[in-house]
Amino acid sequence: MPETAHLTSAARIREAALHQQRTPPRRAAPPPRKRGQGPLLRGLLKTARPKQWIKNILVIAAPAAAGRLFSTHAAVQLALVFTLFTACAAAVYLINDARDADADRAHPTKRHRPVAAGQVPVPVACAVGGVLGLLAPAAAAWLTSPLVAALLTAYLGMQLAYCVSLKHVLVIDLAVVTTGFLMRAAVGGLALGIPLSRWFLITTGFGALFMVSAKRYSEAVQMEGRAGATRALLTEYTAGYLRFVWQLAAGVAVVGYCLWAVEEGGVPHTGLLPWRQLSMVAFILGILRYAVFADRGIAGEPEEVVLRDRALAVIGVVWLAMYGMAVANC
Incomplete structure (x- = not known):
């Protein structure tokens, strides 16, 4: 009996050794990586929809129609208005994506948006959007004219109302999007004092x-x-x-x-x-x-x-x- 037990134990040891050779060693899981500023900033930029900024070129429409593009003052003012309108649009995109994050996660395409994917936290998107929405009209009132600041404020209010409820109202949704384009075309004329x-x-x-x-x-x-x-x-x-x-x-x-x-x-x-x-x-x-x-x-x-x-x-x-x-x- 002792000899049989000894042989059985030796067989078990050999079997365990063979099993260990066939099974590759399990690698330790890498430590979780901290969220860096680089991915966060890229996510914020992507959420601001750079491809949509081309629409803001409409700010030169009224000055071009009046033949008032060829002066340093006009170029500076229009570049400033373009930047401010882009900031307002980015604010709307950030707040909209933060608000729709849960719904976007269930969408086959929108789930890849930075806020829905978790690359940009919802509070950060709301905070950056809020700051841009406050600073852009204030800068417009200081650097351009009160009319431009009023138009940017109206644009922000209208677009945020669209994100919350107006996009679900028949015909009104078309009118709101159309008015956004019209505001872009009109703001350049307001900045330069051109009658429309x-x-x-x-x-x-x-x-x-x-x-x-x-x-x-x-x-x-x-x-x-x-x-x-x-x-x-x-x-x-x-x-x-x-x-x-x-x-x-x-x-x-x-x-x-x-x-x-x-x-x-x-x-x-x-x-x-x-x-x-x-x-x-x-x-x-x-x-x-x-x-x-x-x-x-x-x-x-x-x-x-x-x-x-x-x-x-x-x-x-x-x-x-x-x-x-x-x-x-x-």
């Missing part, structure tokens, strides 16, 4: 409504049957209604631009050709070309549509050249 033409405001407002409703229509077409998965209000709109809106807006924008181009005042014509009036052709072609993508249901972000389609980009350059010739009285 009624036809300029009509063209800008309905041009923005055209692009906004075309984007909504495209979303409705692409997400038909599952629209609530991306934007809950799309379940309330019909594709036919959104098509009606972008077609109506395109027509009013064209009429407004034509009336603005031929009205008395603004940029006087003393050049060889009536470039301002001729620019109507390029403008209408641009609307028609953009409508192709809207009709197909593939009109996404306006800047992406323009940059993706070479013909539309060329039409835009031609329009800019024509209007530049009108401003220079060539």
Whole structure:
């Protein structure tokens, strides 16, 4: 018996040794890494949506329409207004993402946003957004004019109301987004004290409504049957209604631009050709070309549509050249 027990113990030892050789040693878990400032700052920047900043170039629209771009004072003021409007927009994005963090975590795409993914803590996003929202209008009142500060304050209030409730109200959601574009176009004129033409405001407002409703229509077409998965209000709109809106807006924008181009005042014509009036052709072609993508249901972000389609980009350059010739009285 003792000998048998000894053999059994030896067999167990050999089996344990073989098992240890087959099983690789378990590595110790690395210590948790502390959240550094680098990832946090990158997350804040990403939440501020740098791709959307191109929309703020609209601040030069009114000065360009009046031929008031070519001075140091105008360049400094417009650069300042662009920066302040970008800060306001970033504040809205930060607060919106902080508010929607829980819902975004359940979304297949939005869950990668820095706030939803945990890269930027919700309190930090709220704090940075609040600071930007307070500083931008205050800086505008100090460095530009009270009218610019009032417009930025109104923009912040309107956009925050949109994030909380207005984005769930039919038609009002389209009006709010359109008004945001119109405010961008008007703020440059307010900063330089330029009177804003009624036809300029009509063209800008309905041009923005055209692009906004075309984007909504495209979303409705692409997400038909599952629209609530991306934007809950799309379940309330019909594709036919959104098509009606972008077609109506395109027509009013064209009429407004034509009336603005031929009205008395603004940029006087003393050049060889009536470039301002001729620019109507390029403008209408641009609307028609953009409508192709809207009709197909593939009109996404306006800047992406323009940059993706070479013909539309060329039409835009031609329009800019024509209007530049009108401003220079060539």
